[in-house]
Amino acid sequence: MENVKVVYPPPAAGWLEIKLSEEESSRIDYYIEKSEDFSHSVTTSLAGNISNSNSLIDEDNWFLNNVLLECARKYCNSFPIFRDVSISSQVHKNKYFDISNLILDSFWVNYQKQYEFNPLHQHTGLFSFVIWKKMPVEWVDQINLSHCKFSNSPSPGDFNFVYTDILGNIDLYRYPITKKLENIMLFFPSILKHQVNPFYNCIEDRISISGNLILSN
Numbered sequence: 001m002e003n004v005k006v007v008y009p010p011p012a013a014g015w016l017e018i019k020l021s022e023e024e025s026s027r028i029d030y031y032i033e034k035s036e037d038f039s040h041s042v043t044t045s046l047a048g049n050i051s052n053s054n055s056l057i058d059e060d061n062w063f064l065n066n067v068l069l070e071c072a073r074k075y076c077n078s079f080p081i082f083r084d085v086s087i088s089s090q091v092h093k094n095k096y097f098d099i100s101n102l103i104l105d106s107f108w109v110n111y112q113k114q115y116e117f118n119p120l121h122q123h124t125g126l127f128s129f130v131i132w133k134k135m136p137v138e139w140v141d142q143i144n145l146s147h148c149k150f151s152n153s154p155s156p157g158d159f160n161f162v163y164t165d166i167l168g169n170i171d172l173y174r175y176p177i178t179k180k181l182e183n184i185m186l187f188f189p190s191i192l193k194h195q196v197n198p199f200y201n202c203i204e205d206r207i208s209i210s211g212n213l214i215l216s217n
Contacts (some may be wrong), residue, residue: 015188155165
């Protein structure tokens, strides 16, 4: 056949996966430790079916200035379609978008116990992130539990991004629960839907950190 042109899918947005440095990871550990002094619960303002979630304070905007703003720059350069479409919809047409106008609007730590979960949801703001600090179980052990081992889609403890593909089908990208994810951060658009499945047979908490970036006025 002649005069046939193969048309590839339009460009799409994704997310960033970052391995935190020792300094960055230690800073997060420090924030978690400090949060125990004031222990301000944010459980009622979150979608998670999680019994313990506390706010964190980014002292002197250290994590914002040293990590998050660079992630935002990297994201906008890597996925220009998001920069051109999604950001422009949130910025007044006469106002130039500048990464330095981003601020950390919310910042918290989740202590997820066995059986608890985070239903499908999205965040507020422009960008969001999640950091895994403690993964108490391994996926390979979880899928051998009696209620999982014969399933054709075992997914205990998974973190999933959920989205529609070009054909309109619902698809997901899975991060199975494993200790190898500790100190890994995902940076993504706040409107990207995601969920966290429950894990089982473990009394230790699964500890994760989340936050949202918004444009300052």
